[in-house]
Amino acid sequence: MTPTRRDFLRTSFCGFGSLAFLSLLEEERLRASQIDPLAPRPPHRANPKAKAVIFLYMAGGPSHMDTFDPKPLLNRLSGQPRPAEFGGARYQFIQPDARLLGSARRFARHGQSGIEVSDLFPHLARCVDDIAVLRSCHGDMVVHSAAQYELFTGRTVPGSPSMGSWLVYGLGSESRTLPGYVVMADPHGAVEAGQPMYMHGFLPAVYQPTMFRHGPRPVRNLDLPEGVSLAGRRETLRLINDLNQANLPADDEELAARIRTYELAFRMQTEAPQVFDLTAESRQTLELYGIGSEPTDDYGRRCLLARRLVENGVRIVVAVSGGGPGNLQWDAHDNIDENHPRMARQVDRPIAGLLTDLKRRGLLDSTLVIWGGEFGRSPEAQGGRGRDHHNLAFTTWMAGGGIKGGQVVGKTDAIGMRIVEEPIHFRDLHTTILHQLGLEQDRLSYLHLGRQERLTQVHGRVIEKIV
Numbered sequence: 001m002t003p004t005r006r007d008f009l010r011t012s013f014c015g016f017g018s019l020a021f022l023s024l025l026e027e028e029r030l031r032a033s034q035i036d037p038l039a040p041r042p043p044h045r046a047n048p049k050a051k052a053v054i055f056l057y058m059a060g061g062p063s064h065m066d067t068f069d070p071k072p073l074l075n076r077l078s079g080q081p082r083p084a085e086f087g088g089a090r091y092q093f094i095q096p097d098a099r100l101l102g103s104a105r106r107f108a109r110h111g112q113s114g115i116e117v118s119d120l121f122p123h124l125a126r127c128v129d130d131i132a133v134l135r136s137c138h139g140d141m142v143v144h145s146a147a148q149y150e151l152f153t154g155r156t157v158p159g160s161p162s163m164g165s166w167l168v169y170g171l172g173s174e175s176r177t178l179p180g181y182v183v184m185a186d187p188h189g190a191v192e193a194g195q196p197m198y199m200h201g202f203l204p205a206v207y208q209p210t211m212f213r214h215g216p217r218p219v220r221n222l223d224l225p226e227g228v229s230l231a232g233r234r235e236t237l238r239l240i241n242d243l244n245q246a247n248l249p250a251d252d253e254e255l256a257a258r259i260r261t262y263e264l265a266f267r268m269q270t271e272a273p274q275v276f277d278l279t280a281e282s283r284q285t286l287e288l289y290g291i292g293s294e295p296t297d298d299y300g301r302r303c304l305l306a307r308r309l310v311e312n313g314v315r316i317v318v319a320v321s322g323g324g325p326g327n328l329q330w331d332a333h334d335n336i337d338e339n340h341p342r343m344a345r346q347v348d349r350p351i352a353g354l355l356t357d358l359k360r361r362g363l364l365d366s367t368l369v370i371w372g373g374e375f376g377r378s379p380e381a382q383g384g385r386g387r388d389h390h391n392l393a394f395t396t397w398m399a400g401g402g403i404k405g406g407q408v409v410g411k412t413d414a415i416g417m418r419i420v421e422e423p424i425h426f427r428d429l430h431t432t433i434l435h436q437l438g439l440e441q442d443r444l445s446y447l448h449l450g451r452q453e454r455l456t457q458v459h460g461r462v463i464e465k466i467v
Contacts, residue, residue: 043438049402052310059322060329063377064395070107073414078102101381113406120344123352136410147374148193161201175313179210186323187214205257289353300350368401431460
């Protein structure tokens with residue numbers, strides 16, 4: 001049958017319509033690519049208590065019964081087998097004939113609240129009325145890597161987004177010149193789970209962390225190269241961005257994230273160098289953090305930089321204490337009375353300085369500070385003087401960001417073996433962090449492989465006593 005003119009016009013119209021539709025889709029994609037995924041977004045609930053988070057991560061697992069959870073009975077039973085009424089536990093290295101190990105630490109009550117703190121933290125003890133001590137935390141895993149993944153991502157295997165990436169995904173960043181999510185690792189090296197525990201997982205790559213170096217220059221090349229003007233650098237960046245945008249596939253999240261990284265690097269060069277210049281701080285402030293003396297200089301610098309970062313709109317900062325081989329972490333397998341005092345001396349003064357500085361600047365009310373590791377330590381001795389990993393009970397603390405300080409929540413048994421009151425799982429910590437930032441665990445989700453994923457995986461509960 002010979003096509004008529006009507007057939008020709010109808011076929012042509014449909015073809016032109018398809019072309020027009022494709023053109024509209026392309027324009028929409030280009031417009032969407034210009035929307036900043038890191039732009040600040042309102043939380044789910046009005047008037048959140050916190051705007052930023054500083055996580056003081058004690059890698060390796062500090063001992064609860066040597067820090068914030070005194071156990072007089074453990075001291076009296078030291079050197080004896082564990083009484084059967086306390087039950088058993090799954091350990092990596094504890095031998096069947098292991099004996100209980102008492103604590104050499106001395107505890108005293110501090111502040112108006114009278115919270116007991118060990119002599120490992122004489123500076124931090126002065127801030128105890130601002131701290132909520134959570135003595136009944138627990139997790140599912142007894143090995144470092146899996147426990148670290150659970151602490152940071154809510155899962156025990158790699159590949160899921162860290163809580164830092166979730167927070168920036170949900171709230172964006174209040175800074176245009178600094179990253180929204182910063183990790184400051186320990187100078188001795190990585191921990192067992194490595195960089196994946198901090199990463200964005202299945203979220204778009206733009207929500208990945210920025211890893212800062214240790215030392216006086218945590219970010220290299222902040223100064224413009226010699227002979228390069230600001231206008232010249234801006235033109236170079238504009239050309240690179242135009243070329244990248246012209247060839248940017250709609251689904252290439254990695255390239256899109258790299259483009260935004262170039263843009264952020266330019267803004268950091270031109271607008272943010274003063275944030276990293278700690279010499280602008282008073283001598284009194286530097287001494288408050290222990291900067292300029294050992295062994296506090298490194299962690300003091302990172303704590304002070306954390307304050308300066310959240311002060312300038314960064315959403316979450318992780319400052320890691322411990323890295324590299326086990327004894328350079330809080331991983332006291334061999335000799336806890338050598339390991340813990342050494343590690344505590346590095347962080348006690350800087351952490352107390354951070355809390356004091358945030359409070360006097362009016363930032364503690366809006367900054368949630370968290371301290372803790374991936375698990376605690378065993379009440380039984382490993383090799384006579386050390387303690388093994390212990391995930392059944394350990395201590396974390398929170399301060400600022402609407403947290404009611406000066407209280408202890410939860411309780412462990414008389415030797416620190418098991419929780420006897422108000423168990424707090426990692427997912428409860430995550431839910432409480434989200435709550436203080438105005439986020440709901442169900443609404444902060446991302447469709448991945450046909451399933452709406454979230455940080456807490458299954459329902460966590462808000463720790464009501466501290467909020």
